[in-house]
Amino acid sequence: MSGMFVHNLKLGAASLRRNPLLTALMIMSIGFGVAASMVTFSVFRAVSGDPIPQKSARLFTPQIDNRGPQYNRHGEPPDALTYTDAMALMRAHRAARQTLLFMVGLSVMPDNARIMPFKAVGYATHGDFFPMFDVPFLYGRPWGASEDEARAPVVVIGRALNQKLFGGANSVGREITMDDRQYRIVGVIDDWNPVPRFYDMFSNGAFGDAPQIYIPFTYAIAQKIDTYGSNSCGSVGARGDDWDSWLRGECVWVSAWVQLDTPGQVRAYRQFLDGYAEDQRRAGRFAWAPNNRLRDVTAWLDYEHAVPPESRIALSVALGFLVICLVNTIGLLLAKFMRRAPEIGVRRALGAARGDIYRQFLAEAGMVGLAGGLLGVLLTGLGMLGVGLVFEPAVAKLATLDLSLVALTLLVAVLATLLAAFYPTWRAAQVQPAWQLKSN
């Protein structure tokens, strides 16, 4: 069987060499079609993937409706929490792990005078953030609950910032100055930037650069460090004139995440949220029935429409283009195969079963697919350079031609070509030997 397969490949190669123009047209058709699909797919894959597959079903973000049916959006609670609600959840501590976070942007004053001060962006959060999200550490460790409680001026910095300030050396225990405050470095994390950045969809940073600083939420609040991300006050009031009214107000700006490991814990947490909202209603703060949500990572990204619409549109257009290329290939293969009807007639007369004809011509089509796939890989590589013309830069840079995409390109090219070859091959196998031989 393998001998016949090799023989069919040789026949296919000879046949393809015989009509170089037709062969080139088919290969180009497949190559361009597959490349367009793969370039857009690489973007789609990056933006639509599960950013934390090992835990996405156990990480939940609570939402509490503090606006009521009159002001909320289509019945949905806001995408973030008020400081009041966020702190209430933290104090209740009903989850195995829990963290709050908001974006901060601080000016770093390097000790090295040759480096100009610059803005570093990151998060004010709790120590649980790091083990909850499986953040990889290069040096040191996260800060602990005691440092959260003590509002300690500590910081975990990113690899890039560590490289910039300390040449990549272990900087744990050293101090950096940000916005005139001294922070002690307790850890340096490796490159870590889940895409989309599920834990902060609220601040529009889903596809931004990796954050470089993480400071305790409690310290940031104590130091009145304002959010560098979004806030939403809706129609429920302004942010107020001073820090205390900002914290007490109904503007939402804090994201919360909890880790719930079992369905029972999830149920219990939902009940807790409803109980909390009911308490708020009784206290007169809410004038509506509890309207909370507790979405896991996948549901949250779906709700937030994390996949940019242009990515879906581009992928659809590219797939449409691939279909057109395949239809074109069907036509070219049909012309090529039916031109060989006399040969098929002779082969059938000499004992080839229809299956033999299928195998011979599918082998030939498979070779076209493989060649188209190789061209597709090349064009996909070139296409990566032009992704920025279609997508915004933060999204465009996510497109990469890695080994899995190369393999996928080849696989799609071969399978798509085989699919396109089914009809021409079927037609070829239907050639009646008698007609061909009589007509000669």
Add this chain to the structure above:
Amino acid sequence: MLKMTHLSKVYRTEVVETYALRDFNINVNEGEFVAVTGPSGSGKTTFLTIAGLLETFTGGQYHLDGVEVSNLNDNERSRIRNEKIGFIFQAFNLIPDLNVYDNVEVPLRYRGMKGPERKERIMQALERVGLASRAKHYPAELSGGQQQRVAIARALAGSPRLLLADEPTGNLDTQMARGVMELLEEIHREGATIVMVTHDPELAARAQRNVHIIDGQVVDLAEDPRFHQAVHAARANTPA
């Protein structure tokens, strides 16, 4: 070896039914050399394509080497074609992109024969037709007579039980035709069963027996007096 009983072949369109063969009976014994003759359009080639399992028939029975073939599926028919039948066509029907060796190899490949045995059979068949030295040539590099010899080698390589020849000299000049005919006679003398379709009385005269077809039916040769006389004359001129 080949027995057709009350066989019919009807081509149907929406408005007309055309009988290519009607109540057709023939019996060819093992080792016979039979010429099937008849004017153009009489049904000779239809008979040959049905005999070669290249086409199905409408009614009647056909036994080939003791097997009733009407209920065989496509795969079984392909296998019998491959193992029991050797075809020699008027237009040679060599595959132009394959060299002589590869052309002769085609039926052996479909039989799943191992490489060394294939090679031995191919070279034997080519030596048999005197073209072993042309194994690497392509059909276009050969004369018509040589191409038909390659086709005969291809038919012989699989050691078929039955050789079916359709106007085997129809595309050849007289000298080449004579050479091909002598080759077929030699093959017959070695024990092959040959059924040859022709409208040429001289070729028909060289077969052991003539089966004459008119309008899709076997008739007595006497019903076609002109052809009958031509065959007789040719036989008289043929050296014994």
